[in-house]
Amino acid sequence: MGAGIAEVAAKAGVDVVLRSRKQETADAMVAGLEKSLGKQVDKGRLSEEDRDAVLGRVTATSDLSALADCDLVIESVVEDLDVKRALFAELDGIVKADAILATNTSTLPVVEMAVATQRPDKVVGVHFFNPAPMMSLVEIIAPLTASDETVAAVTEFATACGKGPVQVKDRAGFIVNALLFPYLNNAVRMLENGTANRDDIDAAMKGGCNFPMGPLALLDLVGLDTSLAILDALYAEFADPNYSPAPALRRMVAAGHLGRKSGQGFYDYRR
């Protein structure tokens, strides 16, 4: 998600510092961005000049202190509250006093990240959708601690990026994932209990509901580890059985079958 968000912001004319823990990962993300922009040039959707300008706005680094001068930092690391809280505390000591710290979390309580900093009024959720350059929605999550100015500033940023922001309270899953994940989870259960096979489940939801992809293909796109983390967070918050992850999902994650990113999930992407 991080690379996609960087692409969105750089295309909107914003200077972007793309930071990953390893320099080679950050460089690989920029190489991926270059490839993605190259395809857009080939299809005539982007000029070579604009591609060069977008790439010129992105700097790749492994150094967290390279974010010191940023006005807005959007965190998009693994969906793990302890990792995110530790990162927010560290960022708080690095960025300037008036900088906004945002999280791209799919479900986790934004307020928990806010109170890990000395600037809880400047911490907010800015939730992009996958793939970020294609999907028009951004959910703006305002924790109890956020100031109106912070919410207004990130709403303006999302709009400047060409997105349609919606505002939502700090509740697990926000709007989209709270509604979407019972459906995705029940598709795994349906596969598990033998009601239908993978291809028929996906074909049914495409053909019957006009969805662009079936639920099992969508889980592979989201990532099965991220999906499991989302369901665990939803279940922890609401104790609704529809959010209790299907056992098959947990076993697939344990096996390292994470979907597209690992090459194998409900579908095989290795060929």
Ligand SMILES: NC(=O)c1ccc[n+]([C@@H]2O[C@H](COP(=O)([O-])OP(=O)(O)OC[C@H]3O[C@@H](n4cnc5c(N)ncnc54)[C@H](O)[C@@H]3O)[C@@H](O)[C@H]2O)c1
């Ligand atoms: N996948 C989606 O469809 C989607 C959509 C919207 C939001 N999100 C959210 O975006 C965030 C990232 O998800 P993703 O799908 O890009 O996951 P991913 O697994 O593709 O990427 C996670 C990144 O976090 C890094 N990371 C792992 N452990 C870390 C640690 N201890 N400290 C710092 N970095 C660490 C990894 O190196 C990797 O670069 C999550 O919060 C997720 O909920 C995901």
